[in-house]
Amino acid sequence: MRRCMVRCMHRTNIYLTDEQERALDQRARQAGTTRSAVVRDIIDRDLEAPRAIDPEVAAGFAELADLYDEITEGMFDDDPDVRIER
Amino acid sequence: MIIVDDRMAREVLSGRRHPTLGDQPVATTWGFHYRLLRALSDNRVDGRLSRSVAKGLRATAVDPPTTVLEVLDPRLTTHAAARLSIDHRLNLLSAGLVAAAQHHGAPVVLSAGNVGRTWPDLFASLSIPLSIV
Numbered sequence: 119m120r121r122c123m124v125r126c127m128h129r130t131n132i133y134l135t136d137e138q139e140r141a142l143d144q145r146a147r148q149a150g151t152t153r154s155a156v157v158r159d160i161i162d163r164d165l166e167a168p169r170a171i172d173p174e175v176a177a178g179f180a181e182l183a184d185l186y187d188e189i190t191e192g193m194f195d196d197d198p199d200v201r202i203e204r
Numbered sequence: 205m206i207i208v209d210d211r212m213a214r215e216v217l218s219g220r221r222h223p224t225l226g227d228q229p230v231a232t233t234w235g236f237h238y239r240l241l242r243a244l245s246d247n248r249v250d251g252r253l254s255r256s257v258a259k260g261l262r263a264t265a266v267d268p269p270t271t272v273l274e275v276l277d278p279r280l281t282t283h284a285a286a287r288l289s290i291d292h293r294l295n296l297l298s299a300g301l302v303a304a305a306q307h308h309g310a311p312v313v314l315s316a317g318n319v320g321r322t323w324p325d326l327f328a329s330l331s332i333p334l335s336i337v
Binding site (some may be wrong): 175177182186187188193203204 | 242
C-alpha cells in the first residue's frame with residue numbers, strides 16, 4: 119500500500135468548507151478510515167461506470183410505443199410554445 | 205451527437221435505437237424533454253402500465269443516464285434561439301431545436317409525425333442535416 123501510495127496516486131490540494139470538512143471527518147470516523155479515503159470513495163462512486171436503464175423500465179418505454187402517439191395526439195395543440203405546426 | 209425529438213427519445217430509452225442513430229451519442233432539447241415528461245405524466249400512462257412502472261419511466265425520463273440520452277442545457281442556446289425565433293418566426297420548441305443543432309454542430313433525427321411544415325426547408329437553408337424516420 120505504501121508503495122502504491124507513492125506510485126499510483128497523485129497528491130492534490132482542494133479547498134473545503136467547514137461544513138464539508140466536518141461531514142467528511144464524521145464519515146471517516148464512522149467508517150474507521152481517513153478523510154482522504156472517504157473523498158476517494160465519493161469520487162469513485164460518482165465517476166463509476168455509466169448507469170444503465172433498468173430492464174423493466176426499458177420494457178415500459180418499449181410498451182409505450184403505440185400509446186405514446188395516442189397520448190400525445192393533440193396534446194400540445196393548445197400550447198403554442200411546443201406545438202408543431204403541420 | 206445526434207439530436208432527437210420526444211418520440212425518438214422514448215425509443216432510445218426503451219433500448220431500441222433506430223439504425224439511423226448508429227452508435228453516436230443521442231441528445232434531446234429542453235422542449236422535447238418537456239413534451240416527453242408531459243406525456244409520461246398523463247394519467248393514461250398510469251392506467252395502461254402499472255403504476256410502479258409508470259413511476260419508474262418518469263424518474264428515468266426526468267434524469268436519464270447521459271450515456272443513453274443527454275438533455276441539452278437550454279441556457280447555452282437561449283440567446284441564439286431568441287434570434288432564430290425572430291428571424292424565422294419559430295416557436296420555443298423549434299427555435300430551441302435549431303439553436304441546439306447549430307450550437308453543437310449536430311444533425312437532427314425526427315420521427316415523421318414530429319416535423320413542422322416549414323422545417324425541412326429551414327434546416328436545409330441553415331445547412332443542418334435533418335433525417336426523418
